[in-house]
Amino acid sequence: MRALDWQRKIYLDGFAGKVSPIPPNSAQLEEAARRKMTPAAAAYILGGAGNEHTVLDNRRGFSTWQLVPRMLRNVENPDLSIELLGQKLSSPILLAPIGVLEMAHPEADLAVARAARATNTPFIFSNQASVPMESCSAVMGDTMRLFQLYWSRSRDLVTSFVNRAEACGCSAIVLTLDTTMLGWRTQDLALGHLPFLHGKGLAQYTSDPVFQKLLDEFLQRPPAARPPVTTTTIQHLLGAVRRYPTGSFLHKLRSGRAMGAVSLFSGIYSNSTITWDDLAFLREQTQLPILLKGILHPDDARKAVDYGMDGIIVSNHGGRQVDGSISTIEALPGVVAAVKGQLPVLLDSGIRGGADVLKALALGAQAVCLGRPYVYGLALGGQAGVETVIRNLLADLELTLGLSGYKTLADLNLESLRPV
Structure with missing residues (x-):
């Protein structure tokens, strides 16, 4: 749409009482x-x-x-x-x-x-x-x-x-x-919030076959350090599990793949x-x-x-x-x-x-x-x-x-x- 047409549409919409949000x-x-x-x-x-x-x-x-x-x-x-x-x-x-x-x-x-x-x-x-x-x-x-x-x-x-x-x-x-x-x-620091730790923004990784292979190997290692267990920790853990793309909720929770993906990403992304x-x-x-x-x-x-x-x-x-x-x-x-x-x-x-x-x-x-x-x-x-x-x-x-x-x-x- 040419500029004048788009501009005209905005004004005509406004004349009809429709103002864009x-x-x-x-x-x-x-x-x-x-x-x-x-x-x-x-x-x-x-x-x-x-x-x-x-x-x-x-x-x-x-x-x-x-x-x-x-x-x-x-x-x-x-x-x-x-x-x-x-x-x-x-x-x-x-x-x-x-x-x-x-x-x-x-x-x-x-x-x-x-x-x-x-x-x-x-x-x-x-x-x-x-x-x-x-x-x-x-x-x-x-x-x-x-x-x-x-x-x-x-x-x-x-x-x-x-x-x-x-x-x-x-x-x-x-x-x-x-x-x-x-x-x-x-x-972000003032809120103590990093979205990747919540399993967000990881779609290119969790959909990647090489990352999944790396995750298989990662899950065989001893567990890494974990945050203190609080009700908030549990809420965030469950949220990350829900966001993981494949498998039932129970399977994702038991397998540890969702949080494993977060931990693996944190160690290799940059x-x-x-x-x-x-x-x-x-x-x-x-x-x-x-x-x-x-x-x-x-x-x-x-x-x-x-x-x-x-x-x-x-x-x-x-x-x-x-x-x-x-x-x-x-x-x-x-x-x-x-x-x-x-x-x-x-x-x-x-x-x-x-x-x-x-x-x-x-x-x-x-x-x-x-x-x-x-x-x-x-x-x-x-x-x-x-x-x-x-x-x-x-x-x-x-x-x-x-x-x-x-x-x-x-x-x-x-x-x-x-x-x-």
């Missing part, structure tokens, strides 16, 4: 979702590392650039299409990988996958998804999907994840580099020992393009080129890992200059409106990843909520592009902006 204003959208979610879900999804300065700086960074609109340029029917990884996309928006979406809505990743298809928006499946990648791929038709990979301590599991991504039609592997250990996430040289192993496992997510320094961008990677996502994990980190829009120009057009650069973290997208593209990004806002839509309205957030952003982007005096995204450049 999904606010088009990003701050109001976040606040509405915060009120809808449980405290634990809000802490996990909205929260960041430390004092959360980087969460704020990701937004503030966009205000250091201003658009300079041009007039009388015939901007009817602006074109939002781009090319990425050899494919033509209808817009420069991708849905970022966000884990544990079951905390926002029961349909979780499946609702997002359906919304992605309905809006023709690429979706990067999360390594920490609540629904297996195969189930999400099955509802996406030909819509582009990618798979985010966390480098596990098991290389066999890394290979299995990559093979599954290939089999279910993913167009690329997005290797996330900045989460080799969890950041100091103060909102690997802080990996280096640039490990990328050769990943390249041997797949013919898919490999994008490195989490690049902020120009030297790391140059290394991505030297090591034969296929793309970069400039990201600080939404401010969830290193408090005080440089914002992504600040890092973007240096990364773009470093790669010299040899591979595509995308931007993640901080995108909240059409103007943000235009600024990122004018600074050299080929596309951007939308994160928290679509999860807010999910919390407020499931699939329909995600679709509304995406359509609102696309309409804002199309209108802002045309009103700035540009008919295509390729027309944007540094002259489109003024530094503040």
